[in-house]
Amino acid sequence: MALITIFCAVSLNFLLFRVVPGDAVSNLARVPNSTVAQQQALRHEFGLDRSIGAQYVAYLRELAHGNLGRSFANGQPVSKNLGEALGNTLPMVLLGTVVAIVAGIATGVLGAVRRGTRTDRALTVSSLAVYALPAQWVGLLLLFLLGGVFPSGGRVDEFLIEPSAWQHAVDVLWHMTLPSLVVGLTLFGQYALLTRTATLETLSEDYVLTARAKGLSTPRIVRRHVLRNAMLPISTMIALTLGSVVGGVVLIETVFSWPGIGRAVYSAVTSRDYPMLQGAFLVLTVVVVVCNYVSDLVCLRLDPRITA
Amino acid sequence: MKGPVLEVRDLHVWFDGPGGRDVHAVRGVSFDVRPGDRLALVGESGCGKTTTVLAVLGLLGAAASVSGSVRVDGQEVLPGGDAAMAPYRWGDLSIVFQGALNALNPVRTVGSQIAEVLPRDRRVSRRAALRQAGELLERVGMAARNVARYPHELSGGMRQRACIAMALAGEPRVLFADEPTTALDVVVQAQILELLDRLADELGLAVVLISHDLGLVGQLCDRAMVMYAGRAVEEGPTVGLYTAPRHPYTRLLYEATPVLGAERPLRSIGGGPPALDVPLAGCAFRSRCPDTEDRCSLTEPALTPVAPARRAACHLTGRTP
Ligand SMILES: Nc1ncnc2c1ncn2[C@@H]1O[C@H](COP(=O)(O)OP(=O)(O)OP(=O)(O)O)[C@@H](O)[C@H]1O
Numbered sequence: 001m002a003l004i005t006i007f008c009a010v011s012l013n014f015l016l017f018r019v020v021p022g023d024a025v026s027n028l029a030r031v032p033n034s035t036v037a038q039q040q041a042l043r044h045e046f047g048l049d050r051s052i053g054a055q056y057v058a059y060l061r062e063l064a065h066g067n068l069g070r071s072f073a074n075g076q077p078v079s080k081n082l083g084e085a086l087g088n089t090l091p092m093v094l095l096g097t098v099v100a101i102v103a104g105i106a107t108g109v110l111g112a113v114r115r116g117t118r119t120d121r122a123l124t125v126s127s128l129a130v131y132a133l134p135a136q137w138v139g140l141l142l143l144f145l146l147g148g149v150f151p152s153g154g155r156v157d158e159f160l161i162e163p164s165a166w167q168h169a170v171d172v173l174w175h176m177t178l179p180s181l182v183v184g185l186t187l188f189g190q191y192a193l194l195t196r197t198a199t200l201e202t203l204s205e206d207y208v209l210t211a212r213a214k215g216l217s218t219p220r221i222v223r224r225h226v227l228r229n230a231m232l233p234i235s236t237m238i239a240l241t242l243g244s245v246v247g248g249v250v251l252i253e254t255v256f257s258w259p260g261i262g263r264a265v266y267s268a269v270t271s272r273d274y275p276m277l278q279g280a281f282l283v284l285t286v287v288v289v290v291c292n293y294v295s296d297l298v299c300l301r302l303d304p305r306i307t308a
Numbered sequence: 309m310k311g312p313v314l315e316v317r318d319l320h321v322w323f324d325g326p327g328g329r330d331v332h333a334v335r336g337v338s339f340d341v342r343p344g345d346r347l348a349l350v351g352e353s354g355c356g357k358t359t360t361v362l363a364v365l366g367l368l369g370a371a372a373s374v375s376g377s378v379r380v381d382g383q384e385v386l387p388g389g390d391a392a393m394a395p396y397r398w399g400d401l402s403i404v405f406q407g408a409l410n411a412l413n414p415v416r417t418v419g420s421q422i423a424e425v426l427p428r429d430r431r432v433s434r435r436a437a438l439r440q441a442g443e444l445l446e447r448v449g450m451a452a453r454n455v456a457r458y459p460h461e462l463s464g465g466m467r468q469r470a471c472i473a474m475a476l477a478g479e480p481r482v483l484f485a486d487e488p489t490t491a492l493d494v495v496v497q498a499q500i501l502e503l504l505d506r507l508a509d510e511l512g513l514a515v516v517l518i519s520h521d522l523g524l525v526g527q528l529c530d531r532a533m534v535m536y537a538g539r540a541v542e543e544g545p546t547v548g549l550y551t552a553p554r555h556p557y558t559r560l561l562y563e564a565t566p567v568l569g570a571e572r573p574l575r576s577i578g579g580g581p582p583a584l585d586v587p588l589a590g591c592a593f594r595s596r597c598p599d600t601e602d603r604c605s606l607t608e609p610a611l612t613p614v615a616p617a618r619r620a621a622c623h624l625t626g627r628t629p
């Protein structure tokens with residue numbers, strides 16, 4: 001299933017860049033002294049004079065070998081550029097996401113169990129507030145508040161001379177704090193609200209009444225009869241929201257000059273680096289599909305009623 | 309004779325209704341349960357049977373306010389809330405819920421749900437606990453290997469049995485069974501009833517059966533309380549209740565119940581029970597009663613003794629033979 005989705009995405013991705021008017025070579029027509037013959041030669045070299053079908057087959061064949069073409073901007077293979085960028089983005093986003101998941105679930109469950117109390121209201125209002133703020137705004141706010149404490153941009157300290165592996169890791173983590181925090185904060189509100197709703201729904205189930213009649217304590221009821229059931233809608237929603245994180249990453253990485261996939265997309269757009277852009281889209285699609293696949297696996301493990 | 313395990317006095321329940329008008333769902337119910345008793349709460353849908361039981365067990369939550377007195381072994385538990393009730397839950401009072409289909413957690417095995425309420429010394433290890441759970445399942449007529457199965461893998465009747473096994477796990481003295489057979493076909497109904505009957509005998513368990521089915525009640529219970537609009541209208545031994553009802557509602561309820569082999573026409577009771585979100589003037593059954601007098605619309609009749617061990621709440625009961 002996940003493989004079929006990726007195949008469709010790849011095909012769409014291919015089509016998208018063919019339906020835009022003009023091809024890469026037509027830009028060259030603006031280069032002074034370029035002749036039609038030269039343009040034709042270039043088209044032939046890049047295979048652009050072949051039929052769409054033949055181009056598609058060639059594209060798939062190259063893709064299967066991991067070849068995404070070369071970047072117009074720096075001449076490096078796109079796969080190498082993207083690999084580096086992804087290697088920078090993933091730890092940063094993962095750190096933020098894990099923090100958001102843990103804090104969000106804890107907050108949501110607490111609010112639901114204490115429903116209607118002052119604690120619940122305070123938690124709900126703050127979750128809503130964080131949820132409503134745009135990512136770049138949160139980013140700037142954090143930069144303003146904590147910019148003196150944590151490094152405000154980049155991934156490493158350029159002036160660190162020959163750092164040991166340990167020093168390097170600490171340095172990266174230190175730089176990662178602020179952008180991760182922004183990712184975490186923007187997701188946290190959403191997860192907390194979602195968890196609260198899912199938990200409230202579960203708390204009204206008959207089997208929770210049974211658990212109460214059994215004389216189990218509230219923490220035990222939550223642990224044994226509520227969490228796992230509430231996790232089903234939550235894990236599905238988390239996978240869906242991770243798709244939107246990908247969009248947010250463009251903004252966050254630009255604010256914090258984090259050399260990840262979001263910035264790669266941004267600079268590819270500004271410099272019309274089609275191969276990079278096409279490759280980046282592909283990578284983002286694959287990331288989203290993988291997230292959904294993982295959430296399916298999680299549900300499969302949590303719920304005995306679902307069979308593969 | 310030993311004292312009652314459970315004494316309920318003048319129990320009232322109000323729910324927060326829509327538009328700020330409170331629903332007075334239970335209006336002064338009293339009953340005792342002694343060891344080994346077989347009591348039935350009877351009445352049509354919505355008369356407050358489930359609400360009464362949930363209030364007694366302290367399970368109604370914040371949406372309802374409860375007043376009156378509930379004593380377990382002479383100990384008052386009602387005003388103390390959850391904390392006061394907690395020590396008696398499952399170990400003294402347990403319940404098989406109405407609609408047992410949803411009473412089991414779908415993502416946990418039957419065995420683990422039974423094992424978690426076993427007395428502590430019975431579950432020293434996970435294996436011991438599961439073996440105990442298996443023995444309980446055998447007791448209710450299921451194979452012990454069902455401990456490893458999930459609720460959705462069981463039929464309705466088996467789930468009901470599993471719920472009964474779970475209710476027995478804490479070795480209670482009183483078992484509430486809220487319409488335990490409603491969702492089941494007649495064959496399984498009879499089996500479950502037989503099971504409850506046998507278990508009550510074997511374990512010396514007191515059973516409080518909640519039902520609208522007078523046939524079932526007659527088979528399992530020796531005492532019944534007939535409820536109407538949140539109140540007891542008649543109570544007494546089940547035998548006399550059917551042959552010589554002293555409240556018109558009991559009589560009509562019996563005439564509306566099909567009994568196999570009885571050659572009599574089936575009659576339904578016209579109209580419906582009164583709304584409970586406005587104060588009632590006079591007898592709650594007035595609008596559906598075949599023979600009313602003036603005072604029926606003025607004062608609500610109290611539950612008064614009409615025969616040995618029999619009480620009824622009807623102004624005209626003295627004249628009904
Ligand atoms: N949570 C609640 N909030 C408001 N009203 C309620 C609530 N639960 C029950 N009621 C009302 O209380 C009355 C009694 O309901 P209850 O469920 O006790 O009836 P019952 O005798 O068990 O009926 P049934 O045979 O259908 O189970 C009904 O009028 C019902 O509408």
Ligand SMILES: [Mg+2]
Pocket residue numbers: 357358359406486
């Ligand atoms: Mg009921």
